[in-house]
Amino acid sequence: MQYIQIHPSDNVIVAIHTIEPGTQLEVNDQTITIQDRIEAGHKIAIAPIAEHAQVIKYGASIGHATSSIEVGDHVHTHNIKTNLSGNLEYCYHPQLGDLKIEKSDRTFLGYKRKNGDVGIRNELWIVPTVGCVNGQAQLIVRKLEQEIDTSKIDAIHVFTHNYGCSQLGDDHVNTRTVLGNMTKHPNAGGVLVMGLGCENNQIEEFKASLGDYDEERILFLNSQDVEDEIEEGTKLVRQLYSKMCNDQRETCPLSSLKIGLKCGGSDGFSGITANPLLGQLSDFLIAQGGSTILTEVPEMFGAEHLLMERAIDTSIFDKTVSLINDFKDYFIKHDQPVYENPSPGNKKGGISTLEDKSLGCTQKGGSANVVDVLKYGEVLKTNGLNLLSSPGNDLVAASALGFSGCQMVLFTTGRGTPFGSFIPTIKVSTNSTLAAKKPHWIDFNAGKLIEGQEMDALLKDFIDYILEVASGKLVNHEVSGFREIAIFKTGVTL
Numbered sequence: 288m289q290y291i292q293i294h295p296s297d298n299v300i301v302a303i304h305t306i307e308p309g310t311q312l313e314v315n316d317q318t319i320t321i322q323d324r325i326e327a328g329h330k331i332a333i334a335p336i337a338e339h340a341q342v343i344k345y346g347a348s349i350g351h352a353t354s355s356i357e358v359g360d361h362v363h364t365h366n367i368k369t370n371l372s373g374n375l376e377y378c379y380h381p382q383l384g385d386l387k388i389e390k391s392d393r394t395f396l397g398y399k400r401k402n403g404d405v406g407i408r409n410e411l412w413i414v415p416t417v418g419c420v421n422g423q424a425q426l427i428v429r430k431l432e433q434e435i436d437t438s439k440i441d442a443i444h445v446f447t448h449n450y451g452c453s454q455l456g457d458d459h460v461n462t463r464t465v466l467g468n469m470t471k472h473p474n475a476g477g478v479l480v481m482g483l484g485c486e487n488n489q490i491e492e493f494k495a496s497l498g499d500y501d502e503e504r505i506l507f508l509n510s511q512d513v514e515d516e517i518e519e520g521t522k523l524v525r526q527l528y529s530k531m532c533n534d535q536r537e538t539c540p541l542s543s544l545k546i547g548l549k550c551g552g553s554d555g556f557s558g559i560t561a562n563p564l565l566g567q568l569s570d571f572l573i574a575q576g577g578s579t580i581l582t583e584v585p586e587m588f589g590a591e592h593l594l595m596e597r598a599i600d601t602s603i604f605d606k607t608v609s610l611i612n613d614f615k616d617y618f619i620k621h622d623q624p625v626y627e628n629p630s631p632g633n634k635k636g637g638i639s640t641l642e643d644k645s646l647g648c649t650q651k652g653g654s655a656n657v658v659d660v661l662k663y664g665e666v667l668k669t670n671g672l673n674l675l676s677s678p679g680n681d682l683v684a685a686s687a688l689g690f691s692g693c694q695m696v697l698f699t700t701g702r703g704t705p706f707g708s709f710i711p712t713i714k715v716s717t718n719s720t721l722a723a724k725k726p727h728w729i730d731f732n733a734g735k736l737i738e739g740q741e742m743d744a745l746l747k748d749f750i751d752y753i754l755e756v757a758s759g760k761l762v763n764h765e766v767s768g769f770r771e772i773a774i775f776k777t778g779v780t781l
Contacts, residue, residue: 290314290331291559291737294346299330299362301344301555301637303737306331323361327718328555328637328701330362342367342639345558345647347590350640362639369640371589371626374615379604382596383656388574393750395757396536397543397694398476401501405543406473407694407711407757409534410442411527413479413520414470416493417451417486420510424481427520431528434521439532440476441759443524446709446772451488453781462774463488464664465690467497469772470505474694474710476534477504477527481520484511503530536759542576544757545667547688547696547710548651549583551681553629554701555637556717558647561699561733564715566653567746568697568753573655573671580667580691581652582675582684584614585628589642590649594674598657606660610676617777628679632702651699663775667692682773685712689772695756703728707764709772711756714763730762 289312290300300314306325311318314333325331330344336356341348350367360366398406411431413424424445432443446469450462466488470478482490490509497505506523510516548565550557569579587594591611598604618625628641638644658671664687667673677687685696685708695710701717703725716722719734731752735745756762764770 288737292333293344293559296343296346298332298334298336298343300333301559302327302329302331319359322357322359325361326637327720330555330637330639332356332358332360332362334358336362344643347642347646349643349646363637364634364639367639369589369626369642371641373625374612377592377595377608379598379601380596381598381604383599384654386570386574386655388571391541391571391575393541393575393754394538395541395544395754396759397539397757398473398534399537399539400473401504402499404473405539405694406475407759408441408474409476409531410444410474411440411477411524411531412469412475412709413445413481413524414466415445415447415451416466416480416482416488416490418447418449419452419483419486420481420516421445421447423510423516423520426517427479427524430517430521431524434525435528440528440534442765444709444770446770448772448774450774450776452486454487454776454778455781456778458776458778459487461664463493463496465686465774467493468664468666468690468692469709471497471500472689472692472710476531477524478506479520479523479527480505480507482507482509484509540576541572542670544572544577545693546572546577546579546753547685547691547693548579548581549681549685549688549696550586550648550651550699551679552700552702552704553633553636553638553644553647554717556734556737557638557699557701558650559717560736561701561715561717562647562650564733564736564742564745564749565651565697565699567742568653568749569651569672570653570655571746571750573653576670578667578670578673579652580661580673580675580688580693581649582677582687583648583679584610584676585618586641586645586648586679587611588615588626588628588645589640590645593649594652594657597655603657603660607657607674610660610674614676636701651697661691663687664690677775680773682706682708682771683775686772687775695753697753699733705764705767705769706771707762707767707769709770711762712764713753713756727763727767
């Protein structure tokens with residue numbers, strides 16, 4: 288197969304492999320002669336498209352032609368432009384449905400925490416309240432690793448960042464909130480919160496913001512209050528380690544899983560393979576009582592109506608409208624174009640406009656109804672499909688999903704990336720070429736869907752893999768040790 292037509296009403300097809308000029312394709316009972324060299328993932332016109340007429344992909348407009356396009360022409364940034372501009376007004380036209388998916392008796396092995404949450408890792412973390420103590424925290428981790436049997440827990444890690452001081456307003460609150468959410472995350476069996484003493488993000492205020500917490504598993508150290516913070520910190524993490532060594536995995540239902548949905552380095556296959564696969568996985572998990580969170584608000588622009596019509600009621604619809612328009616206002620406030628997307632890598636991979644990108648991106652959310660919309664730093668509270676306010680930046684968005692309570696992130700990519708957040712970040716390739724080239728980055732290959740494998744069969748394999756990861760199997764970035772957090776910053780620095 289050399290091409291795919293995604294929807295019967297599309298006036299473009301997508302090249303599966305590179306196609307040379309002069310190649311003839313049989314499309315819908317017509318013979319099309321390719322006029323230009325077409326790279327894999329790029330679009331080809333299968334009908335004449337007049338200047339200013341709409342280019343149709345996924346059964347929807349992805350922009351308008353900036354010049355006349357003939358049958359067999361390459362359709363890309365040189366002859367198509369977005370239709371999007373400015374804020375919009377929306378009306379609620381619900382298109383709700385029920386997931387007709389059978390209940391499964393599948394389970395996974397997780398860690399049941401004292402407050403009822405379930406983790407898929409039993410890790411010891413140091414969470415700095417301020418970037419000033421990053422180095423001391425790293426030294427404590429190195430000392431502890433030399434003293435203990437690290438095989439008795441899943442990992443020891445300090446998550447460095449540059450914030451916690453010289454911040455005001457929402458930035459200060461956001462930093463304290465997300466670090467607090469991280470401190471209580473169920474993937475951590477023990478956490479040392481390490482401060483300096485003079486920062487804005489004071490330990491006592493931080494502790495009060497946590498609410499109820501397990502005092503045996505969350506300990507605190509103010510470095511300026513002790514003579515030797517390394518010695519004192521090492522003593523505290525030894526104490527945590529001794530508690531964690533007794534933790535055992537137990538059988539847990541699928542309803543305990545909370546999974547983040549993310550994409551990055553998208554290409555022309557993202558909306559054909561990997562993102563629909565995540566959509567199927569999301570629907571399956573939600574049918575079992577579990578939860579997924581879809582974020583990357585700027586990559587909803589142009590497809591937001593598909594999410595709004597799945598809002599379960601007017602309240603959730605209004606929250607979805609605010610999610611979209613507030614993020615547009617954020618761009619406008621900083622005098623930036625709202626629709627300056629896709630990225631150079633996206634374009635090289637065949638994505639031409641933001642509508643093209645967003646219509647593929649939102650497929651990660653499957654077909655379930657939207658049950659809630661979360662602000663940045665807000666923890667998931669309603670099982671089902673949730674939307675989360677966060678930018679599209681890979682590490683910021685993946686971290687935000689973890690801060691909201693997800694135990695893992697499913698990350699689709701057509702270009703590839705080695706990064707990892709503080710929770711398992713599973714890389715799902717959109718094409719087999721990437722999976723073969725970067726096996727140390729890619730954890731699962733969705734490119735098989737354009738090579739003849741049926742969705743149902745690949746979904747079964749994917750579910751099996753997800754449950755292996757939930758039960759302890761390490762993903763590539765965990766093996767490599769690439770684990771970071773990024774905090775969303777919007778305001779001034781003092």
